[in-house]
Amino acid sequence: MGLLLDKAHGLTIYDVPKGGGTTIRMWMTYNETHNLNLKTIGEGYVSQDVDSYKHLKNRYLVEWFRPTSGTKIAIKRDPIKRFISCYKDKIIREAVDNRTASWTIDKIIDDFPKALDKHPRIHNKKNNIRYLKYHFAPMVKHLGTDPSYYDEVFWLSEMDTRIKEYLEDTWKTKLPPLHCRSQEKSKSITLTDTQKKKIRQIYKDDYKIWCP
Secondary structure (H helix, E strand, O other): OEEEEEHHHOEEEEEOOOOOHHHHHHHHHHHHHOOOOEEEEEOOEEEEOHHHHHHOOOOEEOOOOOOOOOEEEEEEOOHHHHHHHHHHHHHHHOOHHHOOOOOOHHHHHHOOOHHHHOOOOEEEOOOOEEHHHHHHOOHHHHHOOOHHHOOEEEEHHHHHHHHHHHHHHHHOOOOOOOOOOOOOOOOOOOOOHHHHHHHHHHOHHHHHHOOO
16 A cells, blocks of 8 residues: 555555455565565455564554655555455554454444544654544545556456466566465455445545545
């Protein structure tokens, strides 16, 4: 999630939270170090280890959208699917300090974004970005409002095909199959029509600009 700077190739990768960011970061680490710095979190979740974060220091930027130079690509995801994935990962699985363990989907969508603003955990102290608010924020906050700004825009569903092929062509290497932070083993969530309607309203700009 955020901006990932590949200075060697003049490339900036913009991706939204729960939009394949961990996989992209691991591929970049692998391309540059020839190592897959992975750690298993349980229930099918695989994520970065400390060495990978250190390797990408100052190039993995957790912040809101801002223009950069060079080639830019973006990864987008259906807002409702992204909302469910974020809820399962950040509210249910992480349950930060047990403060979110009892949070329902309705609590979030009926008091959006105030409920997330009140959460004390900060993701980026310099820019005062709150952890949960950042994850649930609409894609326009992460990708901007002009798709033509990007040289390429991908769907998350293209991670193993077009995105992987694009990066392999850019980096002149073969990348390993990888699916980090998989939720295949987690409990499925079925939304009501009312909940879907409310979520579509929250992300109305995303549907208008990024998923028309």
